[in-house]
Amino acid sequence: MTPRETILKAFEGGKADRVPATLFGAGMWSIKRYGASFQELSEDAVRMSDMLVAMSDVLLCDMVYAGSGYNNFHASAMGGSIKFREIGAPDLEAPLIATEEDLQKLDISRIDGDKVVETTRKATKLTNAKIGNNYAVTLTAWGPFTLAARLVGEETMMKATFKRPAFVEQVVDFATRLLIRLYEPLLEDGTLEVASLADPTASGDLISKKQFERFALPYLRKFTDWAKSKGAHTLLHICGNTTDRLDLFPATGASCISLDHKTDIVKAREVLHGKMCFGGNVDPVKIMLNGSVQDVEEACKGIIRAAGMDGGFVLMPGCDIPPTVPYENIQKLIQVAREWKF
Secondary structure (H helix, E strand, O other), rough: OOOHHHHHHOOOOOOOOEOOOOOOOOOHHHHHOOOOOOOHOOHHHHHEEEEHHHHHHHHOOOEEEEEEOOOOOOOOOOOOOOOOOOOOOOOOOOOOOOOHHHHHHOOOOHHOHHHHHHHOOOOHHHHHHHHHHEEEEEEEEEEEEHHHHHHOOOHHHHHHHOOOHHHHHHHHHHHOOOOOOHHHHHHOOOOOOOOEEOHHHHOOOOOOHHHHHHHHHHHHHHHHHHHHHHEEEEEEEEEOOOHHHHHHHHHHHHOOEEEOOOOOOHHHHHHHHOOOOOEEOOOOOOOOOOOOOHHHHHHHHHHHHHHHOOOOEEEEEEEOOOOOHHHHHHHHHHHHHHEOOO
């Protein structure tokens, strides 16, 4: 089976001939290794695609993530400004929404005219045309709750979940519709089989299970229902310890949930196996960044034994990796999975 076939099999709940494996995003690591910057690539779809193709041969992950690190441009397209950094992903300089009136003034169609959004869309198409038969190519973006928090400001968003819940729902719904608009041309023309969302502000470390159920889950479901209607899977990553809400994840409609290293992987298997694919959850700092190659091997094997022996599982780090993770550690994660035959 090709890498693409292997990971899609897992997303469908099946058991491939080996353990599927991928990083999540890895934009910062890949761009650093390629020898470019976020700003340089944001202006050149051909070069962005060249980076993705070149790094696919270096990383050998089953999935290739276009747009990783460019997530804040989907908010800035509504009228904000971006600050590029020497190291790390570009930041949104300031929130855009303070009131319902601010929200009503925003025009979702503006995302189609954003130069960086168009660069990433074009790079996604070019990359899929080159390597999509072998690797599962995806475009990644913030999830609805996180994108909404970027538009409003994270601290304001947290307070508003208590003081202005109806306002939060309006902003998250807007963010969901904005995401659908982002992905629409790539799903309509069949470029993408997988949409990738990272929803870190919906973390178990930031909002309660009850808040997640009200402010995040319905909008994730709105997006995944739309993606399914176009024949696409959704890969969803949520940061933090989400052990207390594992039972809610199948209701998101995502094909696969990528779990943080803080989440109990044994409990995840108990709750999720047979209901949805799940992935994880090698510690991206303690193991991938600071651990030895042997540490990586032992961690990966332990997680596979605990969670991934019966299909419907993808070996992954528990979040995006820092840009300085040793290449040898990434190689070992992928090697362990590729050599683990069922």
